[in-house]
Amino acid sequence: xxxxxxxxxxxxxxxxxxxxILNPWQPFxxxxxxxxxxxxxxxxxxxxxxxPGVTGNMALELTLQGDVVVDCKTHVGYLHRGFEKLMExxxxxxxxxxxCRICVPEPDYNEYLFAAAVEELAGIQVPERGQWIRTLxxxxxxxxxxxxxxxxxxxxxxxxxVGQWGVAHRDFILDxxxxxxxxxxxxxxxxxxxxxxxxxxxxxxxxVELVLQKLEKLILDIEKLMFNNAVFKxxxxxxxxxxxxxxxxxxxxxxxxxxxxxxIDVRKDNPYLVYEQLDFEMILxxxxxxxxxxxxxKEEILxxxxxxxxxxxxxxxxxxxxxxLPNVLHWKVPAGExxxxxxxxxxxxxxxxxxxxxxxxxxxxxxxxxxxxxxALLEQLAVGVSIADVAGLMVxxxxxxxxxxx
Amino acid sequence: xEDKEIKNVMDEGFKPEVxxxxxxxxxxxxxxxxxxxKFYNWAQANxxxxxxxxxxxxxxxxxxxxxxxxxxxxxxxxxRPTPRQAGVFIISGYLSVKTLKRVIRSYEQxxxxxxxxxxxxxxxxxxxYFDSYNTINRLDYYLPVDxxxxxxxxxxxxxxxxxxxxxxxxxxxxxEGANKYVENLDWYKANQKKIIKDxxxxxxxx
Amino acid sequence: xxxxxxxxxxxxxxxxxYVQRPNLAFVTLKKNVAVQAITYLRDVEGFRHLVMISxxxxxxxxxxxxTYILHNYQLHSDIAVRVELDRENPVMDSLHHLWAAAxxxxxxxxxxxxxxxxGSPRVDEPMILEGWDNIPPMRxxxxxxxxxxxxxxxxxxxxxxxxxxIMEKKLYRVEAEVKYEIKRVVxxxxxKSADAN
Numbered sequence: 001x002x003x004x005x006x007x008x009x010x011x012x013x014x015x016x017x018x019x020x021i022l023n024p025w026q027p028f029x030x031x032x033x034x035x036x037x038x039x040x041x042x043x044x045x046x047x048x049x050x051x052p053g054v055t056g057n058m059a060l061e062l063t064l065q066g067d068v069v070v071d072c073k074t075h076v077g078y079l080h081r082g083f084e085k086l087m088e089x090x091x092x093x094x095x096x097x098x099x100c101r102i103c104v105p106e107p108d109y110n111e112y113l114f115a116a117a118v119e120e121l122a123g124i125q126v127p128e129r130g131q132w133i134r135t136l137x138x139x140x141x142x143x144x145x146x147x148x149x150x151x152x153x154x155x156x157x158x159x160x161x162v163g164q165w166g167v168a169h170r171d172f173i174l175d176x177x178x179x180x181x182x183x184x185x186x187x188x189x190x191x192x193x194x195x196x197x198x199x200x201x202x203x204x205x206x207x208v209e210l211v212l213q214k215l216e217k218l219i220l221d222i223e224k225l226m227f228n229n230a231v232f233k234x235x236x237x238x239x240x241x242x243x244x245x246x247x248x249x250x251x252x253x254x255x256x257x258x259x260x261x262x263x264i265d266v267r268k269d270n271p272y273l274v275y276e277q278l279d280f281e282m283i284l285x286x287x288x289x290x291x292x293x294x295x296x297x298k299e300e301i302l303x304x305x306x307x308x309x310x311x312x313x314x315x316x317x318x319x320x321x322x323x324x325l326p327n328v329l330h331w332k333v334p335a336g337e338x339x340x341x342x343x344x345x346x347x348x349x350x351x352x353x354x355x356x357x358x359x360x361x362x363x364x365x366x367x368x369x370x371x372x373x374x375x376a377l378l379e380q381l382a383v384g385v386s387i388a389d390v391a392g393l394m395v396x397x398x399x400x401x402x403x404x405x406x
Numbered sequence: 407x408e409d410k411e412i413k414n415v416m417d418e419g420f421k422p423e424v425x426x427x428x429x430x431x432x433x434x435x436x437x438x439x440x441x442x443x444k445f446y447n448w449a450q451a452n453x454x455x456x457x458x459x460x461x462x463x464x465x466x467x468x469x470x471x472x473x474x475x476x477x478x479x480x481x482x483x484x485x486r487p488t489p490r491q492a493g494v495f496i497i498s499g500y501l502s503v504k505t506l507k508r509v510i511r512s513y514e515q516x517x518x519x520x521x522x523x524x525x526x527x528x529x530x531x532x533x534x535y536f537d538s539y540n541t542i543n544r545l546d547y548y549l550p551v552d553x554x555x556x557x558x559x560x561x562x563x564x565x566x567x568x569x570x571x572x573x574x575x576x577x578x579x580x581x582e583g584a585n586k587y588v589e590n591l592d593w594y595k596a597n598q599k600k601i602i603k604d605x606x607x608x609x610x611x612x
Numbered sequence: 613x614x615x616x617x618x619x620x621x622x623x624x625x626x627x628x629x630y631v632q633r634p635n636l637a638f639v640t641l642k643k644n645v646a647v648q649a650i651t652y653l654r655d656v657e658g659f660r661h662l663v664m665i666s667x668x669x670x671x672x673x674x675x676x677x678x679t680y681i682l683h684n685y686q687l688h689s690d691i692a693v694r695v696e697l698d699r700e701n702p703v704m705d706s707l708h709h710l711w712a713a714a715x716x717x718x719x720x721x722x723x724x725x726x727x728x729x730x731g732s733p734r735v736d737e738p739m740i741l742e743g744w745d746n747i748p749p750m751r752x753x754x755x756x757x758x759x760x761x762x763x764x765x766x767x768x769x770x771x772x773x774x775x776x777x778i779m780e781k782k783l784y785r786v787e788a789e790v791k792y793e794i795k796r797v798v799x800x801x802x803x804k805s806a807d808a809n
Contacts, residue, residue: 049459049505049508050457050459050489050508050512051487052458052485052487056460056465057460057461057462057465057505077502077504078461078502078504078508079462079463079505080502080504080540081500081502081535081538081540081541082538082539082540082541085538085539086537086538089537097534098534101463104466105466148469163469163473164473164474167469167470167473168473168474171470171475184561185466185467185559186558402463
């Protein structure tokens with residue numbers, strides 16, 4: 001009897017993806033699936049929020065048939081703090097302590113984007129050295145986030161040592177941040193007009209170089225343990241494939257899009273800060289599965305290391321890091337609207353800011369980099385995946401719940 | 407289970423009272439013998455198992471805590487995936503109302519002895535989210551907190567200091583959060599129900 | 613960019629246009645042509661990436677402004693389409709058939725502003741808030757501090773930290789006292805004259 005049930009399962013799994021609906025108002029992503037839970041064939045379980053496998057604090061409502069996911073619904077809102085509302089009742093400079101809390105692994109992008117939006121609306125020019133230091137900070141935090149993300153990716157598939165190494169090496173970068181900015185996780189370092197202060201001393205680039213060498217060594221180890229591992233290959237190759245035509249449909253950006261072979265990189269397309277003067281290649285993949293995405297992230301780490309070295313070589317040795325601005329508590333930014341974007345390790349992050357000439361922003365909308373990946377895309381990708389691989393799939397999309405619900 | 411049984415269960419619908427005990431919890435009194443009590447406290451203080459539930463942004467400092475650099479497993483502290491195996495609940499930062507509901511459920515499922523650690527300023531008085539419409543301000547109105555760790559966000563060293571403080575309290579027999587919760591259950595429940603508008607949990611389930 | 617805006621103006625009457633940067637333009641369109649115009653921008657002009665959908669509350673003018681930002685990968689430029697909605701009973705046509713990502717934005721806007729998108733999947737389900745029974749929180753008339761003080765027990769002893777007053781007290785105590793004294797005298801005089809009238 002059991003074998004009969006099993007064969008039924010396989011048949012149904014083969015049927016579901018080929019089903020097409022021709023109504024243009026009801027495309028496949030808008031389809032609401034109904035399952036007869038009383039038949040005993042399906043089982044509904046919650047994956048999260050209290051679950052060690054989910055990234056951050058979000059929940060997946062999975063309908064299973066045997067081991068295989070047949071339907072997935074994402075539930076967010078567990079980390080909602082109402083940042084956009086809070087910003088409306090804070091002055092521009094008072095927003096800086098709260099914007100960096102929007103994305104915990106990469107706080108500096110929020111500071112940079114908020115500062116860039118204010119600078120664009122107010123017409124503030126940043127001194128050259130300030131721009132270079134900003135680029136350095138952004139690349140360093142990308143490195144930290146990617147290192148931890150790669151470790152998390154391996155940890156989700158049972159390769160715990162890589163997770164240990166990743167978190168431990170991220171700590172070295174956080175130490176550098178502590179020297180530079182005074183903060184370990186949240187820095188509040190980038191402010192309109194530049195950055196808060198210059199390097200602590202002349203030896204700082206040297207200490208960064210030491211950490212970069214450590215990371216290069218780590219990458220060699222990770223290659224041996226993770227990317228040449230038969231189990232890891234067997235579990236990740238072919239898992240969670242994103243078709244290239246979904247990239248525009250679902251608004252996929254960043255490494256997830258580049259792994260599908262779509263050349264999108266804000267650093268190349270709309271260069272901000274000093275990325276025009278830096279020499280780097282866009283890293284493209286083709287297979288678009290979890291293995292390819294982790295491979296791409298490893299390459300991104302090497303690329304970031306290369307960029308940080310270039311920044312130290314090319315940056316001017318002396319100069320102002322911040323222009324003099326009037327009393328921060330009385331800033332009145334002229335009325336206007338703008339949208340600024342930057343490339344985080346997860347994809348395109350953007351700030352849409354509306355001001356009305358008063359001391360408070362009228363409206364700030366944050367486009368979280370993983371907003372679309374974690375909601376609409378994950379619901380589609382999880383279908384047909386084994387329950388054991390769902391956690392790995394979530395990590396490979398680099399979902400970051402605090403920036404989804406803000 | 408046979409297919410018929412499954413069908414029966416499914417037809418009747420899910421009845422929480424059959425599967426969960428909703429009896430009121432009881433106060434756990436310490437052992438009368440002084441030496442036995444001291445031994446129990448010593449044993450409890452040295453096996454603090456954390457529930458791995460990252461409720462806020464403080465959860466980003468928990469992985470470094472377990473990993474090579476800070477390595478709290480030398481103090482007998484280790485993350486566990488389920489509430490049934492855990493003894494310490496770290497509320498890592500702000501709690502939105504939606505999370506608070508899950509936190510209460512997880513806390514009530516934990517077995518005695520259990521302790522709550524409030525991590526970050528947001529658990530003390532709301533921190534920088536004091537005026538947010540979706541985050542609670544004071545954690546001690548909803549759950550009994552044994553130790554607060556201030557800071558936004560606290561460093562791993564501060565966390566270790568917090569654990570040492572908790573150990574001291576346990577060894578002295580003063581970490582009575584769970585009993586406080588049981589004694590004032592009605593007050594806690596009234597506070598919880600005030601902000602959780604769609605209360606669909608049993609009164610106390612474990 | 614100008615060419616695209618002119619062509620858009622010929623097909624759908626553009627009420628207002630405004631170029632913020634060489635690669636970012638804002639256009640205001642009427643509500644009934646907005647979805648057609650966005651479809652035209654996507655299919656003909658190649659703005660194939662929906663960056664985001666957002667809403668702004670202009671309570672003084674009694675309207676909501678919806679902003680759709682579209683990105684063109686070939687030109688590396690953006691067009692932001694603004695649509696003005698009436699504040700009473702705001703309804704907008706759904707975009708979920710053009711982009712899969714749109715349904716999530718629409719759910720969020722429905723919850724945070726109360727702007728309805730009929731036909732969008734799962735739009736009536738609560739997404740972020742659970743058991744919310746007040747007015748949608750992102751509207752301007754919703755006072756988050758008052759709500760927080762009434763609902764969550766604030767810890768007493770949290771002083772108001774207006775940085776302006778603190779710095780004045782710290783650095784320019786005498787000047788501040790004189791300033792507030794003058795302000796008080798002026799206010800008293802004004803009140804007196806008002807009473808006399």
